[in-house]
Amino acid sequence: MPESRRRKAAVQKKRAQENVEIEKNRELKGSPRWWAPLMVGLMLLGLIIVVTAYVTGGNYPIGFDNGNYNLFLGFGVMLVGFLMTMGWK
Template structure:
């Protein structure tokens, strides 16, 4: 019975390196700003609920929630870049 031909395997070539792979640490101010933004956002939302919408800014009503959650979101997005 005849033998079938074997497939030739391609030789392995490792992926090219993208530099040293070590990223620089975050600046010293990064973590305090990140935590401060999250706390200010939390306090903004809590103040809105405790004062029944009268504070922090009385005339914008539920946009106060958007501002508070926006501040917290920016702080949270900063945590993803923190080294």
């Protein structure tokens, strides 16, 4: 026997309320406490690496033959920090 429309609407309303409760619980959950300090720390560390590479002519912090590797390293570390901002709540 087919179900009435009233019953389908009640079931859909109940499911919608459950979904709202689940979403509220997800929203209350934030990032871990270490997320923001690590994010900022990586951005600052990358900045320090880039500035050090420019000031020393590419010889420090890591002594490569070509100084551009230090710049790539610094920008890579900063990029990881900036990418972490997308996951921060």
